[in-house]
Amino acid sequence: MATRVVIVGAGQAGFAAAATLRQEKFEGVVTLLGAEKVTPYQRPPLSKAYLLGTLAAERLSLRNEDFYERHRIDLRPDEPALSIDLAGKTVETSRAQLPYDHLVLATGSSPVRLPACMAEGVDRIFYLRSKADADALRPRLVHGARLLVVGGGYVGLEVAAAARQAGVAVTLVEMAPRILNRVAAEPTATYFRELHRSQGVDIREGTGLAGLKSDGAAVMATLEDGSSPSFDAVVVGIGVRPETSLADSAGLDTQDGILVDALGRTSDLAVWAAGDCAAFEHAGEVIRIESVPRAIDQAEHVARNILGMHVPYRPRPWFWSDQYATKLQIAGLNRGYDRTTTTLGASEASMTVSSCAATGSLLSTA
Template identity: 55%
Template sequence: MSHIVVIGAGQAGSSLVAKLRKDGFDGEITLIGAEPNLPYQRPPLSKGYLLGEMTLERLFLRPESFYADNNITLRLGQPVTAIDAAAKTVTLANEVISYDHLALTTGSDPRRLPASIGGDLDGVFVVRGLADVDAMAPMVTEGARTLIVGGGYIGLEAAAVCAKRGVQVTLVEMADRILQRVAAPETSDYFRALHGGHGVDIREGVGLDRLVGANGKVTGAVLTDGSEVTVDFVVVGVGIAPATHLAEMAGVTLNNGIETNAQGGTSDSAIWAAGDCASFPYQGGRIRLESVPNAIDQAELVAQNIMGAGKEYVAKPWFWSDQYDVKLQIAGLNTGYTHVVTRPGEGQSVSYWYFKDAQLLAVDAMNDPRAYMVGKRLIDMGKTCDAQAVADPETELKSLLKA
């Protein structure tokens, strides 16, 4: 009987094993996770869960009974210590598991501050796993002071939650503006104003020089402009890196993550990869997408291909971010854009449409789900639209689909 082993019990891993059973795979399935918890959603960790608006049980992707009912063996809280690709075995602390197919859904790891600048002090947190947020939550109280390092979406979401809880927030971004790596200046301006209206002190073009502490706990920060900030805790949001150490152990090819072909296969015919950790062919190049939709879609495709479907992955990138009462929805990838068109909405709603010459690449929609849906449909279909029509608020959005 064939045995499929999946390492990484997150969104991709849980989706992969569920799809195998849904599509009729009747062999053995083992899902291995380093964390002790059932597979859970990560996006609400830094929002609803940290705010206390979401319980632990609601985080779980599926109840424990699902895995038992579908004869999926869980090995939770058991990190993999070795992979022998030649022998087709995975080693845990007290167990060696043989596989016929191995899927790596190991996700990504947060970048941490080096110990040399105080990164190992108590009170310095990243926002990645349940344990991180559980450790930080008691400090997120009214009147506390925090420094958030990094002005990407992770840092801004953490800033929003802290500000809503009455924390005094200072956010530093080493680049010239927040969201510089992922968004146009228009989107940066929107979120800078939003956070400023909630009392967040955003300092752009300013980095962290070092953290200072007393008795092993962080108490302050010295910034690159020479200023000092007193803090009770620090949140580090300086990006993530694909978790590839197990893939390296298995000897598969790496290339900004685990290199896969269009079907999700790696350089080893028995090993597959999906989710944040996998880089795959896309429009003549190669990308790695860090998003929930990609983790689900890619993992389900890999499940089908393990069973012999032979399908190629066609990515349809979309993302979201929740900050205060604003929902940002992003369709497409803005890489290589030449200009941005603004479409005003009602109240706080607005959308920014990225074009490369005449071709629509992406849309950032703030509290404007209609603009997002129309932009997403156009991008998914490989179509474009007239930039002047987009900018005219009198243009009916749906008419863009007929152009």
């Protein structure tokens, strides 16, 4: 039986693993390492209510500090892991060397950044992954400001919605043929394109960003449609990459994520992974699923399997997004279908899109 569990990453997956260990009556030592200075918090509101200022910072926290004391979780914010010694079963942090019987990697993901040559000399480029990112962006969302959003996925559209609600003029560019190209069926994308345009967002699909320059007062963008508009700030939401540097340095198997088996174990049987950083086999291919509910679910499975329950993890893909007063909910993965059916809801503003094929299905509601 494990007596010492170290969890690297104090996001929602890391927190779920620690909390589940205690819920399942694990009596050993649980150490939760976080790179940020704050206690574990929700990330979804960062691009929505928190960015708008309608959700207070304290309401982001998953639990107050008393929770960690009462459940004997050794929470160590602002103490990132630096390296892993698999043979010695230790984790080196910025302050200590911690022994473990089982190690959980819940390192999450980080935003894909613009090429250095494109961002050089421009100091008004923002990414949105952490509370600090949202805190830096929020002062820019003032009435009358001009914002360029690069990327038409969840984050880009949510930021665009929040900015418009704050009175900001928004231009959104998406290099793919349409917004939500990777995550939703075409009728769903059409619905949200019309929604954003009705709110005044200038959406340009099939248009990439060619370059940025700054004169100190504004950011001049060169777009692939030939235009050169100016903005007060730029938000980039062009995807994320799994954080695998610790696993790579330790010699664990990775493939667009830290490879895990059905139980959540990596190529080292004492090391586990969960959340955005974990890659696993599903329907004959290795995938990652970037979703808060899935990250929590997988982390809970990992915690129980550390305790010997041996329950295979079966993903239940579910995603959501809030934009203006509309909620988007998606069940399933956006792949493997060849037809869609749209059903209107009880009101004119709601609908369900079902995508079906012999090998897969996707259901989205708005």
